Amino acid sequence: MAKKPTAAQPALVHIPTTASDALSKEQKAFNRLSKRIGKLETEIGDFRTAATVLRQRVQQEYRPLQQQHNDLRAQFVRMLDRAHDTYKLTKTERKKLVNLLLNGFFDLLDRGYDDLEAIFDKYDPPLTDQEAAEAEAANAAADAREAELMKDFFQEQYGIEFDPEADVSTPEKLQNYVNQQLADRQQDYERQAAAAEERRPKRKKSPKQQAAADKKKAEEQNITQSVRTLYMDLVKHLHPDREPDEAEKLRKTELLKRVTTAYKANELLTLLRLQLELNRIDQQHLENLAEAQLRHYNTLLRQQVRELEQQQALEQRELSAFTGKPYYYTASPAAMELDFQHMKAGLTAKVQRLETDVERCGQDPAALKEFLKAYRILKTGNGPLLMRF
Structure with missing residues (x-):
């Protein structure tokens, strides 16, 4: 069987160097940023793929285990109820049994076990x-x-005066009232600031300030023009209406979509990759770029790095919200696999242990007595019951 062809890798956008020809500061920055973007793109792509697989495995492998586990917990509740009525238990054992029922399994009502x-x-x-x-x-x-105590606090800390007719009888109503008062105060402040700004005489910028503003505007225009120049070159080359061959026309249409998407997103590196891929430029062209042009390019590349880093953080937060765990548990494909295997193994062990307990305790009063002997009732204030179920 023939091997499946591997996906084509994006063209490497890199300014080469030789031992006798050291790179300039901007050229080094260009190579560093290009490498960083490539690394981030790979990491984000790998993370998305692994996250998709993890979500699928959770639905296909972990959720059924959870359902099996809760079914067994419901069986355990029914068994304890029967044992309470039929087994000869001591007063202490009955007290433990009731405590176990009410503290260890009450969540099952929220999971659909209405019976x-x-x-x-x-x-x-x-x-x-x-x-x-x-x-x-x-x-x-x-x-x-509690509302009276909070009123005293907000009056002292924020100077908020409470309308005697306002309903602040609960902490929630009080908080809503305070939020509205603070929002009204902020709006008043903004209106006053805007009015003061309108009254303030317009002062001309100093020559130095004007020069800096002009320089910044020119820089922004040059950066925009840099990307547009690359974009227009690719559009002219790929325009499908000029292509008689239907297959080639479809290929160019798809490429043009990539070009347009990259242009709208200001993805300079993607446009440069496409130029290399389509032989519109070569490595020598990159090597001979003027320092001013490289500065424009590097400004865009730094922006792209920041956007990719933000995207990477967003992907991690979304997966963290799905798993309910801090992001570092699933920060990489390897970490995802390790954490999933650990969770699945832990739940599988719980299911197996609970199957044994349901069977033994449901058939043998001595086994239930042994189980209850090991059970400890937590004292009030010790926090939630950490069940092994």
Whole structure:
């Protein structure tokens, strides 16, 4: 079987040097920036590919494991409920069993296991109307106390005066009121600043300031013209309407799309690569570029480096949001694979352990007693229960 051809690599945009001909500062900067862009493009491409594969594997391999794990947890809840009613357990064992049920598995109600609600209500009955009313009154009183403390803080720190008619009875309503007051204050400040600016007499720039402004404007125009010159050269060469051969016409149409996309994105290096690829320029042309032209090029390349670095950070943040982990867990394809294997292995072990516990404890009271003996009820204030389920 013939090997699949590898994808063509982009032309290397690099100013060559020899031992007898050292590069200038701008030429060295051009080569350094070109290399950095190529490296970033490769890293981003590899990261996107690996991230796509990871998302697919999570859906195809990890989500089914999670479903199996939660199904087993639901079975464990039903088994504990039956054991509570049928096994001869001590008072301490029953207390541990109820604590385990209510603290280790209550999240299953939010995962679609509605049939378990009756079991949880059995061990933690809903509040009566009177209890609910008392709890609501206590919460309202606590909210009012917190709101008063926050009012004092905002009055002292920000000088905010509260309208007696404003509803700030809860911390949320108070925060919304404060946010609106601060926003109104900012708008007033901006209006006053704008009015002051309008009243301020227009002063002419000094000769030095004007010269600097003119130089900056000329630099921006030169940079724009540098990219446009490359773009127009490629457009003229690739214009499909001048091509009689249909296959070649399609090829040029696709290339022209790449050229237009690169031009709109100010991607100088992409345009230079295409010029090299299409033999519109050669390495000697790059070597003979004037220093002023190189400065314009390097300004654009630095901008492209910054944009690629921002894109790389964005890709990492998006994947981090998907996995729920800090970006350094999935910062590279190798790290993604390692973290996924670790997560999958950990969940697989949990599933296997839970399968054993459900079977043993559901059939043998002694096994459940042994399990409950090892279980510890956390004291209030020790934080969330770290379950092995």
